[in-house]
Amino acid sequence: QVQLQESGPGLVKPSQTLSLTCTVSGGSISSGDFYWSWIRQPAGKRLEWVGRISISGSTDYNPSLKSRVTIAIDTSKNQFSLKLSSVTAADTAAYYCARVNRGSSWYYFDYWGQGTLVTVSS
C-alpha cells in the first residue's frame, strides 16, 4: 500500500520561501506510470493544483504560481519536494502531495498524503 507523508515548517514568514517534502513509502517513486503532484487548499475553499513532476524530472506548473514554484524529485530518497518563493498570506493553506496515476491514458490522483497546514505570518 503506497503512502505519502508531507513534512516541513508549519509557519513561514512573508516574502520567504515555503519548503515541503513528500516522502513516499510502500513502493518506489521510480516505478510505474506515475507523476507526483502538489495540491493546496485554503481553509474553506476549493482545491488548487500547484504542479507535478515525472520521474525523469519534467515538470508542469499552474500558471498562476509558475513564477514562484519549483518541484523537484529525489529518487534515491523516494521523495519529491515543493518550493514556493515570495510567499504572502494568500499562500496560507493545507498542502497535499499526491500520486498521479496515468494508467490507460487517464489521469487521476489515487493516493494522497494527509496534508500539512502552512501558515504565512510574521
Add this chain to the structure above:
Amino acid sequence: DIQMTQSPSSLSATVGDRVTITCRASQSIRSYLNWYQQKPGKAPKLLIYAASNLQSGVPSRFSGSGSGTDFTLTISSLQPEDFATYYCQQTYNSPLTFGPGTKVDVK
C-alpha cells in the same frame, strides 16, 4: 483555464436517500473527469475516475456518468459515512482544475 462548476453547492439528505451532484466544465473535457470525497481535516479520496470508473475499494453505491461538459455523481443509497464534501476535477488540460465542491450534510 477550464472552469469547473458544481450544483448544488450544498444539500441536506437523509440516510437511504438517492443523491445526485452535477459538475459542468466550461469546454469539452471528453471523459477526463474525476470525483473525490473529502471529510473535514482529511485528504480527498478518489471515488470515480474517467467519468464513470469506480476506484478500487469504493462502494458500488457510488457511480458517475457523463462526457463532454456535463457530468453526474450519484450515491444510490446514502450511508452515514457519506456525509462529506464532493469535488469534481478535470484532467483534460493543464492547469488541472477542481470544482468548488458540494457539501452533503444531514437533513
